[in-house]
Amino acid sequence: AIRTRMTVASADHSRWLPPLAVLIGGEVGFSSAGAGAIGGIALLNLTKPAPPQVVGTDMVFGLVVSTLGGGLHLVAGHYDPVMTTRLIVGGLAGAVFGASMSSVLPHRPLRMALSIWLATLGAQLCWKGLF
Numbered sequence: 001a002i003r004t005r006m007t008v009a010s011a012d013h014s015r016w017l018p019p020l021a022v023l024i025g026g027e028v029g030f031s032s033a034g035a036g037a038i039g040g041i042a043l044l045n046l047t048k049p050a051p052p053q054v055v056g057t058d059m060v061f062g063l064v065v066s067t068l069g070g071g072l073h074l075v076a077g078h079y080d081p082v083m084t085t086r087l088i089v090g091g092l093a094g095a096v097f098g099a100s101m102s103s104v105l106p107h108r109p110l111r112m113a114l115s116i117w118l119a120t121l122g123a124q125l126c127w128k129g130l131f
Contacts, residue, residue, distance in 0.1 A: 013046040021061070029069045036062055037121040044115050051110040052102040
């Protein structure tokens with residue numbers, strides 16, 4: 001019985017998601033960098049859903065947070081329309097491709113690949129932020 005309780009307790013750490021989401025949301029509001037990397041790593045390591053669910057959950061979270069932060073920057077005029085259009089075109093194509101692939105690839109290797117990729121992106125963001 002003790003082992004079962006310990007296993008269940010260590011399997012779900014989702015209680016940490018709200019405080020992490022506050023930090024991620026604040027970071028997105030002033031820098032826009034890293035929400036996907038930080039949120040993805042948090043979801044991959046604190047929860048146990050399949051990678052497509054992690055990606056989808058992280059993207060919906062990012063959509064809501066980015067819509068709020070981006071809307072405030074849009075109203076304030078803090079954006080470049082040409083650059084924004086180019087990013088949207090490329091981002092939409094990449095999102096369609098990535099969403100299609102995430103439901104086809106095997107879950108365990110995809111989870112490992114996502115963890116490595118997101119950790120690398122997060123480390124790069126920290127490195128560039130410091131140096």
